[in-house]
Amino acid sequence: MAITRRQKEVLDFLTTFTARNGYSPSYEEIASGLGLSSLATVHKHITNLHAKGLLQRAQNRSRSIDVIPQRAARKAADRLPLLGRIAAGKPVEAIQSAETISLSDIIGAREVFALEVQGDSMRDEHIISGDYVLVERSRTAREGEIVVALVDGSDATLKRFYHEGNLIRLQPSNSEMKPIYAPAGSVSIQGKVLGVLRRYN
Amino acid sequence: MAITRRQKEVLDFLTTFTARNGYSPSYEEIASGLGLSSLATVHKHITNLHAKGLLQRAQNRSRSIDVIPQRAARKAADRLPLLGRIAAGKPVEAIQSAETISLSDIIGAREVFALEVQGDSMRDEHIISGDYVLVERSRTAREGEIVVALVDGSDATLKRFYHEGNLIRLQPSNSEMKPIYAPAGSVSIQGKVLGVLRRYN
DNA sequence: GTCCGGTTCGCCTTTTATTCGCTACAATGT
């Protein structure tokens, strides 16, 4: 995990202080320990470290900083517990299930790569600019699948795939855009979409 | 993966420096460590090594270089190569970059769980029934974040979070649904949404 | 209500990364 020199100093101070005293320091104590005169600076450091996932804290609570041990942070949990369903129903914690979800559930043993989506051609499919589509490398596709296709070897686009007689129809999912019709020979399929991954900041 | 002698020297320097100090070197430190006088040269080396997938870095971020251990780079079934962007442009294969994407990029070291979405309350956010939302367990949220919230301890829902005077407004992202207004005391936040994962069958 | 500690805001300086134009050399392909 990326960290700057100053951030490491702050982190080290927190670790040491907590180990020595059994409780975490107040911002004032951090400031004097690091030779800072403004609590705002301390707050900024803590916020940054929290954003990097190196410590936990509770908002507006005194001495609530908790440094996350590095080993625990290391073991990148790529598999998430699937706690249940949402949309009306019970509190999340009440639901207990042993299911998990991970990227491997989607990609399996296939050869998969990701592409960042730009533009709104798949908006009606709820795939938006900035999303990552997970694409299985494949030369063929089945009726109605979302594919990455090249038409005349030039433009790579994301469309739904349909046969229509001798032609292939590439259907964008945005009512403002028209489908592309092309002879099978001039359409080259790069892969088909297995999933979508989106990140909020 | 082809690597030059000089590139190995750069990589070794990075590894050693980071191991010794607990944070990665700045470009200036790299330059002096390798006897270079221009930061541009350092930058070029880093860019090349990144393109070869031997290290990760964040744009414009200080000391954000992370050397990828070679065994981890090997298996990484859960880490997908990010081949480029799509929507009109070049053929996919033509694009070369060594960026990758994985669930760990989203979850970091946080405590995260997944929920399967049912219903259409977040349709306008392009989160649809069947999607998995990746949720960081948290009691608090910031203005405008998508949260999992309990109102009066009964209903768990997915909404955008806003303060409005003494009240909290939970805003569904579906024009047909009305926002919920509730006093802060009766709203309990379960977590905030970091990302979305969707699977096509 | 009061107090203390955490949070937010606007502003500034320093540190760090990025980009540009340029030179040089070695390996490769036609």
Add this chain to the structure above:
DNA sequence: ACATTGTAGCGAATAAAAGGCGAACCGGAC
């Protein structure tokens, strides 16, 4: 033999993040 491409290097200008300040504000605990 020559053009092309990738590596390696330089210095200068630019842009962005990190680090810092004081003051005002807010929220939880007593």
